[in-house]
Amino acid sequence: MTPRSLSEAGHPSLARLEAAGYEVVFPAPGRTPTLAELEAVLPRCVGYLAGVEQVPSALLEQCPGLRVISRNGVGVDNVDLDTAARLGITVVPALGANSQGVAELALALAFGAARMIPWSDARLKSERWQRTRGLELSGRTLGIVGLGQIGRRVAAMAAGIGMRVIGQDAYPDRGWTTPSGFEWVGIESLIAGSDVITLHAPGGDRPLLGRAELARMRPGAILVNTARASLVDQAAVIDALDSGHLRAYCIDAHESEPPADYTLVHHERVIATPHVGGFTEESVERAAAAAVDGLLRALSGDAGD
Known part of the structure; x- marks a missing residue:
């Protein structure tokens, strides 16, 4: 676990695992475990309720008894899925469990950047009465990359406050009932045509938004990333912020957690949160219950398909 x-304070859902006869082990309570800590525990486990830590092939190869990896979130790109499949290890995401929490945070970050809320708060707390002119999001264009359960919720909320919403997805669900005025577009059109871009896609081998893509964004645009740090070229973002081409960068998911390098976090035009998108009372409840359900189904031989 x-x-x-879940590992810091526990959760009532974990009692169901103990009631089913399983011992629950916490390699690093309250923090992300190191690879060495996982190697010391995981080889003797049959189930693994995983967080955001990397689960590489070499680790899985050491775990002959492991039958299931259950996530308390939707993302599974931190797990070597090819190796898991080859070894017969079921990987179960908690689909939709934290979608509302992440969607609300994404929109909250966009508001914070548009109205420069952290900037104003910091100055007033240092007893400086300074004002900076903000932006109204109503009437502006929001581009959403990734229209899964999180992206769809963002779309509905943004449309509700009067934003024009456009979206791109690698595998668009044409059966989704879109909000009024929503438009599907290609990634290039989204980059060039959005006042605010919010990312809700899995990471890849290369950044989705590198130096060239950031240069094609509208001057003064806001970029929100509650998905994966790897979606964005960090050095290019810093340059775009320094030049004023980007109004703000809002980030909740970091390359390492806690960050090994705080250069980006310290930037005046960055709003950074410590991976709290799904860290709400409601999301934690849903995710814990869903993750435990996934473990118990898989361990009982029911894949839950």
Whole structure:
């Protein structure tokens, strides 16, 4: 059991695992475990309720008894899925469990950047009466990359406050009932045509938004990333912020957690949160219950398909 939200204080859902006869082990209570800590525990486990830590092939190869990896979130790109499949290890995400929490945070970050709320708060707390002119999001264009359960919720909320919403997805669900005025577009059109871009896609081998893509964004645009740090070229973002081409960068998911390098976090035009998108009372409840359900189904031989 490694998710920080569960390993630090526990959760009532974990009692169901103990009631089913399983011993629950916490390699690193309250923090993300190191690879060495996982190697010391995981080889003797049959189930693994995983957090955001990397689960590489070499680790899985050491775990002959492991039957299931259950996530307390939707993302599974931290797990070597090819190796898991080859070894017969079922990987179960908690689909939709934290969608509302992440969606609300994404929109909250966009508001914070548009109105420069952290900037104003910091100055007033230092007893400086300074004002900076903000932006109204109503009437502006929001581009959403990734229209899964999180992206769809963002779309509905943004449309509700009067934003024009456009979206791109690698595998668009044409059966989704879109909000009024929503438009599907290609990634290039989204980058060039959005006042605010919010990312809700899995990471890849290369950044989705590198130097060239950031240069094609509208001057003064806001970029929100509650998905994966690897979606964005960090050095290019810093340059775009320094030049004023980007109004703000809002980030909740970091390359390492806690960050090994705080350069980006310290930037005046960055709003950074410590991976709290799904860290709400409601999301933790849903995710914990769903993750435990996934473990128990898989361990009982029911894949839950």
